[in-house]
Structure formats: structure tokens, C-alpha cells
Amino acid sequence: MSTKSARQALAAAVLAASSLVALGATPASAVTAPLCAARVVQHFDLGKGQTPESIVLSPGGTAYVAFAKARQIAEISPTGAVRVLATLPAPADGGVNTPALGFPLTLGIDRAADGTLYFLYATGTADLTGVWSLRPGGTPRRIAPLPATSLPNGLALDQSTRTLYIADSAGAIWSVPTTGGTAGVWSTGRELAPNGFLGANGLKLRGGAVWVTNLDQGTIVRIPLRANGSAGPARTVATGLTGIDDFAFTGRGTEIIAALDTVNQVALVKPDGSHTVVLTEADGLQGPTAIAVRGRTVYVPSAAYLTAKDPNLLQAHLGR
Template identity: 35%
Template sequence: MQAKNLAVAALCVVGLAVSATSAEASERRPTVTKVHQYDAADAQFPEGLAIDDRGMIYTSLVFGVLHRIAPDGSSEVVAELDVNGGYLLGLTIPSTGTILAAVMSPDPAVSGVWRFSEADGTKTRIAGLPAYPAAFPNGITTDQAGNIYVGDSQGGIIWRVAPNGGVAEQWASGPLLEGDPNGGIEGAVYGANGPVVRQGAMYVANTEQGSIVRIPINRNGSAGTQSVYAQHQELLGADGVAFDQHGSAYVTTSVMNNSIVRVLAGTGQVDVVVDEADGLNYPASLSFGEGPLPEDTLYLANTGTTPGLTSPPAVLAVDINVPGIPD
């Protein structure tokens, strides 16, 4: 993804104190291995990724397939959804057995939040969102109370939905969450993307501004004052966000940089962990391992659609050597 006439602000970070372990890990080049390869010829392009406490990896193949990879490497289709000209995108797992997905579609009967049962693939739309191009539901997460949040890349909005579904409300919006007003990518504007909740605040990747935005969650559930947690040219294309146990953030940068970038807690140092030389090709969602999967390994959806790159669509594992915080 490329933004036009984008002025990148100086790096600005507020974080926790960095430990020696996290700092030392930033000096080593991690190993990247392929967990599962998809078939580009069959339009199998993974974008969303979430892992449950049994180590099951769920991916969304953008044209409407929810796929599962077991810790032993076996895999299967869980469900299929007619996205009617749209995409099946971000995933999150609020509890074992339930997968939530953000769906972008020009069909107003399809766009929104969908709930899938991993047992039998039953699917239900639990909240509608404006149809594309009015909205682009992209990343998705939940808080400790079970509230659901969706990053709307087109509108620069974080939508909130009650745990059991219902009417979506605009929880947060504003210039820090908006995309590039001068153009956008392939006809779309990509602002607020992958959100994640950590220690009473939400962190949102802004794809075209190359930033991570921090939004405190007030005691009454409302959104607090937004601030730039990190902004850097290496963060252009920011898509998914995950944190390690020392408070450092790991950010995929999709097609604009094709990398995973680390923002070290406390110092704010930004460094590239792995990139296209390691096989990254439009990296999207990412998550640390859970259950039998190593907790110091990042798993990511490598969409495989960057023009000029040949690495196939796949789920990749990146040995970070620092334990992560489960989503």
C-alpha cells in the first residue's frame, strides 16, 4: 500500500520500561519458518489470523473462507461465507469455540461483524456496519468485558458492539485514525486498521499515517483522549499489532514495507525484525503462540499479494525469543 504526500511525524512513544531480555532480542535476526502454504492460483489469500488456547490457528482467506490449522499441521475449512464482492478480514477469539470476524462488503446485508462456531461452522451476523465504500471494516478485537471493537479503515472510526451483538456505535474517530486524505490505496483510504486492547487502553494501527494510536478506555467504557504512541516511516503500512511481555510492540507493515517492525518499550526505538528478504509478502494479522505453540513465536498471515514479490501466501512463524501477550 502506498500513501501520497504523507508527511511522517517524528517518532513519539510512551511505553513501559524495557528489560534487558527484550533489548537483547532486538539484536538477533529471528528465524522465519512456513507453517502452512496456501494456493494463490486458487485465490487463497490469508489476511486475518487468531490463535485459541489449544494452539489452533484460524485464518480468514479474503474471499470468504475461514480456515483452521492444528498444532500437528493438519488443516481444514471451518466455514465459508458469501462476502458478495467484499472481503473476510480480521479475526479474534473471545472464547474457545467462537471466532469473530470483520467483513467488508458492498452488500449492506453482509458488511459487519460475524460470529462463527468452530464446532460446526455455523455463522451469524451479529452486527451490521455501513456497506463499502461508506465503511471498510478491517481489524477486530475485544476487551475484558467482551465488547467488540472494529477498525474502519475507510471512515477512520473504531466501532463498538456489545458482546452478544446488536447495533454498532461509533466509539472513537478523528484525524489520528483517518487515512491519507490525498489519495488512498487502489481507490480506498486505509486509516484505522488492526486494534488491540492492552492494560486499559486500545492501540490502533493507522496504515497510511505509519502510526500506532493509543486510546485509553475510560472506566465508563468511553474512549479517552487519543495520542500517537509511535510514528515512523518504517511503520508505513501498519496493519496488525501484538505486544510482548516486556511491553514492546510488533507491527506488520503490509505492502508498504513488507516487514515486522518492533517498537521497543521505554526507548521508542524502531527496528525491522524481519522483512521481504525473509519471505514476507504483504504481512497482515499476527499473534503470539498459545497452548502447545511456543509463546515466544509470532504467527502471521502472509497474504502474498505484493506486486513484484514471489513469496507465496502462507502462515509464517517468526522466532522472536521473547514471550508474547496472547490476544
């Protein structure tokens, strides 16, 4: 595939999402390690641009999703009922200057214990690009601007310090308090840089460190959080993960499940950096973009940006 074709195809990967249905736990019958009982629990409408992007699960079973192309944030009940909570304003120029993509989109999302949602919006314009928040029953507001040249992608909230960390696919990590204000560059370097398309992508917090993927480099990077809140030296902990997007920890130490969207796979990444492909197109994947884990249930939204067939939500059981 040419660089141009790959760029166009991957651009479609960060579009809209739709409903998540059947969010109950997968039965634990016939369990085999590492993932089993994979099944598609919801099909999305590609014609309506229902290509799911990021996802966060609440303790009560509700899911929150960024409908990227629609510029929306939605609430999905455990029974599959979809309620749009917010639609963000369109940029005056249509978002044609959004870095790498050329259209405006909502991206990473996380949730605070009080129900406040934090999410990212990239438009290629200085008046809208940045970190946004939405309180229960409220209206969305931008709490921290980011440069028009940035592509804020992955987002994680440190509940203890009330700090948000933002993976910028242009090659940086930003941080800003949940109260908002001016975001600061928290970390930069070659480990976060793109190599033609998108660099830093998915982002999570674990074990006193920020963990971030790099799509172009196919890597997972660990950056220690020092006691004063600054970034320690970045270290690449896993390689060879072609087209890695977002990911989640399984709950077993630093073991990771990662979405490899450009190769239509999901990989289990061990703490030593080795990885095994655990789901493929044969399981129903259609360009996976993100991972969420609740207990032993794994949720994998697929965007179908390369296959252009069947965007969906897959559910699997994590073996012991």
C-alpha cells in the first residue's frame, strides 16, 4: 500500500462511533487462555459513519464513546440505549487544516469519579482544539486550549492528582489540571515522534508511569512519573506492534491488550515486551481502534477503515 493510500485509510479510522450493545459480561464457559469466546455483540452502520473510536467504561456498566466524525460524545447504557450528550461546534473552515487528517474529530475520552467526562477535540484551529469537559447534565466547554498544529489523541486522567495527560500524535505528551488552564508539554522525544503519519497515540497510567503507544513506530513507551510530577526518561518496552492504536491493561501487572488497527489484529503484550496475536479478522475484527477491560470481559470496537465492511463491537473473555 502506498504511503498516500495508507494515510487516507488510517484517517478513516478516527471517525465516528455509535451504540455499544450487550455490555454484560461474557459467560466464562469453555475458557482458554488468553482470550476466548470472542463474539461480535453489535454491528454499526458504515454508511452513517459509525466507526467507533475511543471508549471508557463506568463502574455501573455505562459506556461513554467519542463519536468522532459527528463531533459527539455519547452515553451507552448496559442494554444498548444510546444518548448523545454533546455535539461540539464545527470549525469555521470545516477543519481542513486538522493535522494529518484534514477533518475535525473528537478523540480520547476518560471519566472522573464524579461523572465528569474529559475528552479531546482536534480541528486544526486555535479556537476549538484542546481538552474539553462535560459535567453530568451540563454543557461541553473547552478547559484547556492546545495548538492548532497539535493532534490530541489519547487521554488519561490521574484521579489522585487530578491531572490529565494527553498524547499528541504530532510527537508530544501534554499535561493540564482538571480545573483547566494552560497545558504544558510534559514529555517529548524521538520515542513519541511520528514517522510520516501519527506518533504518540493511545495513553494510559499504570504503576507510577505514563504508558503511550506510537502508531508509526509500532511501539509501547513507558515514561516514569517523578515525585515532583515531571517526566522521567522514556523507555521503549515493546516493539513490533504494527499499527498500534489504543490499549488497556488486563489487571495482571503490566500485561497489556493492544489494538493493532492497520493489520486488523489484537495482541496480548507481556511485561517482558513479547507479544502474541490473540484476535484476528476471523474473530470478527474490522480494524480495531481501542480496548476496554472490565473484570475478565474485553471490549474491542472496530472501525472498518481498511476493510470498509462491518464496523462493530466485539466482546471476548480473558482467560486466567
